[in-house]
Amino acid sequence: MSIVAALRRPLGEDLSGFVRMLRQLDVPHRVSEEAGEQVLWVPDEQLAEEVRGLFQRYPQGGEAQVQVDPGRPSAWRGVATQLRDSPLTALVLLLTLVVTLLSQFGDNHAVTHWITFVDYQVHGEYAYFVPWLDSLKAGEWWRLFSPMLLHLNWLHLAMNGMWYWELGRRIEYRQGRLGLLGLTLLFGLLSNSAQFWFEGSGRFGGLSGVLYGLLGYCWIFQLLAPTPAYVLPRGVLVMMLIWLLVCLSGAVDLLGFGAIANAAHVGGLLAGCATGLLGGALARARR
Incomplete structure (x- = not known):
């Protein structure tokens, strides 16, 4: 070069x-x-x-x-400026907050059943899920993506929101709004599908699968075509991968923090690495 x-x-x-x-x-x-x-x-x-x-x-x-580098924090940079520079990142987080609050963290079934990957109805103490193909045949294609907006507790919402803000702004700066939107929807689709097919449950949610996709994308893209926007803070990649392994081990479930959508995490990470490989290779070829 x-x-x-x-x-x-x-x-x-x-x-x-x-x-x-x-x-x-x-x-x-x-x-x-x-x-x-x-x-x-x-x-x-x-x-x-x-x-x-x-x-x-x-x-x-x-x-x-x-x-x-909008991903780098600045103590004196105003919130309004950050929002102006990252409108799509902010919009996704706003939608996530609104959907989560309207669903009352999944407890308001009148709203939640419209957001889950598979439709369901509650009768008494039981939930009856509709076959997923029936929902798609009825034109409810949004279910392939909407679970990423649903979070089941405040900690889940706060952690995912923080990491989407960190990674989304970087990609929005480097790839543009449409680039971030496309990657978010792609990783949401693939991670949701992986979670459903491997775990068989229609009630799950969260941006975690998307986040691992964005992480994998930045990681592999940066290896092939280094760019300042994708230089992540030290230890972030290692910490996220270690957390993935801890979740896969079942330790989080044993500690009583609830079920973890491991298939969504792994599916998102693999999809992110694949798209980062493609995007990084194309950027390297153009250089």
Whole structure:
């Protein structure tokens, strides 16, 4: 891979602030003197275009990290700005909150039965589930996706919301709103289907399968085509994989935290790794 000259500036110009900002953003680069100019080199043309755009807006560095890597927290960055920069991520979280509250964490069966992967009716102490193909034949295709919006307790909602905010913003910045929407729906479909087929239960929910999909996507994409937006905080990947193994071991069930949708987690992760492999390979080929 040949390096590309992103900037050529006079020798007397101070680039220290801009270079410091690039280091903070983990953007690979180097600066050399060539024919009486300062030349800033980066690994590929796509990154060079991004760096040129940054320099036009922030020649002295500083606040540009807010725009480049929305996944990185900033103590002084306002909530309104974050919402403005990540509208689809915020919309998905808002829908998740509304659906969960309307369903009363799954206890309001009048609402919940419209959201679950398989329709059901409660009679007395028993729930009777409708064959899933009957629901699809009736045109209820939203059931393939809607379980990802349903959460059964506050801890479940808070943890999934936090991680979707962390990962969704990164992908929305790098791939755009349609890219994030497509990946969210794809991982929701595949993780929900995996959970239903492997566990046989129609009553499950949560963004966890989608989150493992987004994690796998960022992980593999970053290995093939490094980009600042997908540089995850240290330990996040290891922690999430360890948590997956703990859940698969059955320890969480034994501790009384409720059933875990392990098939959704594994299905989402595999789907995320596969799409990250495809997306990363295409990005690498374009470079």
